[in-house]
Amino acid sequence: MAMLLLAxxxxxxxxxxxxxxxxxxxxxxxxxxxxxxxxxxxAVCYLALGEGSLLARVLIATLIASWSIRLxxxxxxxxxxxxxxxxxxxxxxHFGVNANLFLLFFFLGQGLLAWLFSLPHWFLAVxxxxxxxxxxxxxxxxxxxxxxxxxxxxxxxxxxxSKPENAGKTCRDGWWRYSRHPNYFFExxxxxxxxxxxxxxxxxxxxWLAPIMMFLFLWFVTGIPYTERQALKSRGDDYREYQRTxxxxxxxxLKA
Numbered sequence: 001m002a003m004l005l006l007a008x009x010x011x012x013x014x015x016x017x018x019x020x021x022x023x024x025x026x027x028x029x030x031x032x033x034x035x036x037x038x039x040x041x042x043a044v045c046y047l048a049l050g051e052g053s054l055l056a057r058v059l060i061a062t063l064i065a066s067w068s069i070r071l072x073x074x075x076x077x078x079x080x081x082x083x084x085x086x087x088x089x090x091x092x093x094h095f096g097v098n099a100n101l102f103l104l105f106f107f108l109g110q111g112l113l114a115w116l117f118s119l120p121h122w123f124l125a126v127x128x129x130x131x132x133x134x135x136x137x138x139x140x141x142x143x144x145x146x147x148x149x150x151x152x153x154x155x156x157x158x159x160x161x162s163k164p165e166n167a168g169k170t171c172r173d174g175w176w177r178y179s180r181h182p183n184y185f186f187e188x189x190x191x192x193x194x195x196x197x198x199x200x201x202x203x204x205x206x207x208w209l210a211p212i213m214m215f216l217f218l219w220f221v222t223g224i225p226y227t228e229r230q231a232l233k234s235r236g237d238d239y240r241e242y243q244r245t246x247x248x249x250x251x252x253x254l255k256a
Contacts, residue, residue: 143190168235224249
């Protein structure tokens with residue numbers, strides 16, 4: 001339990017520093033970077049200090065570190081030095097003179113989420129000795145496939161957006177032809193890896209909350225609703241047609 005308390009304290013300090021920085025830069029988008037890197041940092045520390053199978057802990061740590069560095073780096077490149085994301089500009093306008101106070105709680109909330117999403121790795125770290133080899137391999141395989149899918153989807157979108165002739169158009173290349181949010185789908189899929197690894201361990205059922213929580217956030221809160229509103233504003237009828245023909249989440253065949 002001491003590891004969990006120390007991780008919570010460190011995340012709180014980082015979040016307050018991130019909030020202080022956004023007051024200077026007027027860009028709160030780095031809160032998302034803190035979340036992604038915070039999950040990975042806490043998870044790797046738990047696994048480094050855990051007991052039992054060293055090989056299991058190293059493999060799980062490699063998976064979550066790869067996820068964290070890839071996603072954190074991707075978000076960093078997107079927000080660092082760029083205009084503040086529309087979500088955060090809307091928050092500032094809505095809260096007015098109280099915006100910085102609200103953002104302080106928002107940053108701390110991102111730290112809390114990072115701590116919560118690192119809990120499956122703490123459980124795996126303290127139970128590494130009893131992880132089944134078969135379920136470990138299954139979880140690692142799914143995690144690697146999800147990382148690959150999300151990376152490919154992000155590269156396909158970046159390549160599409162890099163071409164000036166595509167300004168104001170909707171990406172339908174690769175995975176984006178079969179899902180409006182393939183990056184979110186693969187992100188969600190990744191979080192099934194850890195409860196799979198814990199299959200058969202007593203008391204591991206709560207780890208399934210991780211993919212459930214991720215789905216709820218993506219579907220109802222920070223992911224799809226905001227992204228689709230912005231897309232409709234910027235791409236209008238082209239995006240409405242995309243909505244009509246293309247699966248919102250799980251890659252699937254196009255509608256006629």
